[in-house]
Amino acid sequence: MHELVFELSGPYYELAWAEIRGVMEGNGHGCRTVSYQEGLLIVETDAPPEVLCGKLGLTHRILYHLGTTDRERLMAGDTGIKLPPGSAAVVTRRIGGREVDSMEINRGFGGEISRDNPIDLERPVHSVIVLVSESCVVGRLACVVDKKGMSRRLVKNRPYFSPVSLEPKYARALVNMARPAKGLTIHDPFCGTGGILLEAAEMGYKVSGGDTDPMMVEGCRRNLRTYNLQGNVWEGDVSQNIPEGIDRIVTDPPYGRSSSSRGEDIRTVYSRLLLTASERLGDKGYLAVIFPGKRYYRLGSEYLSPVEMHRTRVHSSLERYFCLFRKE
Numbered sequence: 001m002h003e004l005v006f007e008l009s010g011p012y013y014e015l016a017w018a019e020i021r022g023v024m025e026g027n028g029h030g031c032r033t034v035s036y037q038e039g040l041l042i043v044e045t046d047a048p049p050e051v052l053c054g055k056l057g058l059t060h061r062i063l064y065h066l067g068t069t070d071r072e073r074l075m076a077g078d079t080g081i082k083l084p085p086g087s088a089a090v091v092t093r094r095i096g097g098r099e100v101d102s103m104e105i106n107r108g109f110g111g112e113i114s115r116d117n118p119i120d121l122e123r124p125v126h127s128v129i130v131l132v133s134e135s136c137v138v139g140r141l142a143c144v145v146d147k148k149g150m151s152r153r154l155v156k157n158r159p160y161f162s163p164v165s166l167e168p169k170y171a172r173a174l175v176n177m178a179r180p181a182k183g184l185t186i187h188d189p190f191c192g193t194g195g196i197l198l199e200a201a202e203m204g205y206k207v208s209g210g211d212t213d214p215m216m217v218e219g220c221r222r223n224l225r226t227y228n229l230q231g232n233v234w235e236g237d238v239s240q241n242i243p244e245g246i247d248r249i250v251t252d253p254p255y256g257r258s259s260s261s262r263g264e265d266i267r268t269v270y271s272r273l274l275l276t277a278s279e280r281l282g283d284k285g286y287l288a289v290i291f292p293g294k295r296y297y298r299l300g301s302e303y304l305s306p307v308e309m310h311r312t313r314v315h316s317s318l319e320r321y322f323c324l325f326r327k328e
């Protein structure tokens, strides 16, 4: 077990936290929350940080927790924080736009560290990061989430794209909320251009999808091929396209605005999704879905057990609720 610090990507910290819980639970790792403050989560876990960094969408980086202290102690070089042997570099980062005198912290704390570890700013063995939030969390860098990899799959960079598609980091958050595990299949019954399937397949899960629009089906296949990813995608309505006994359903259905529901009332579309999910999900299966209102979370609770819901805001008149349900 080790204590890991997650530097979360804002502004939806609760969702970022839910994503981390989902990844750990799905992969059978223990996870005890040690503390949380704006943008920073500290968790005791046996999960290897590199594996988590390969999956998370809403985390910037993961550190091994060395200690939590305050600015005065850092500037005075009086934290008592110790590093394993090896050279070190100290970097200070502020969370949530806080005023910080980084130079003073680096000088004071760097001086303390240099008593036992030589300072090497070019190629340090230990990159030590001071994260200044409500208090100051100090950690040794474990890994950085690969934002470059995700940016290759941004909506605008896909060969077939539509503005209604989810960006990779939010698609990942939704997939990870569903507690995916190695060997399980993730199905998206409103797959569109494949934003969710691309991320799930990239994370190593088996994927399948369906959509009523043949252009979307073809575009989704093309996107998967472009990124060298495998997945079965077929044409069909949500009531027909979900395989029996499916492990996870992860989806972003139409909102009844630019994203088309072909004239069908969206409450009816969602009811059909929820009914089909309740019938076709395997035992202890999960449905992770984005709804444009809290009332649909209540609707979902009539079909499946509600687990959690997290609000995000697209613009003044569109909110998205990341909702998770379980089949008991």
Ligand SMILES: C[S@@+](CC[C@H](N)C(=O)[O-])C[C@H]1O[C@@H](n2cnc3c(N)ncnc32)[C@H](O)[C@@H]1O
Pocket: 162, 164, 165, 166, 189, 190, 191, 192, 193, 194, 195, 196, 210, 211, 212, 213, 216, 236, 237, 238, 239, 252, 253, 254, 255, 259, 260, 261, 262, 269
């Ligand atoms: C919000 S978009 C999905 C976006 C998708 N996540 C992406 O990355 O492109 C909703 C999709 O649902 C499809 N759709 C609408 N009604 C449907 C239905 N009854 N059954 C299956 N798909 C449907 C639309 O063709 C559209 O592609």
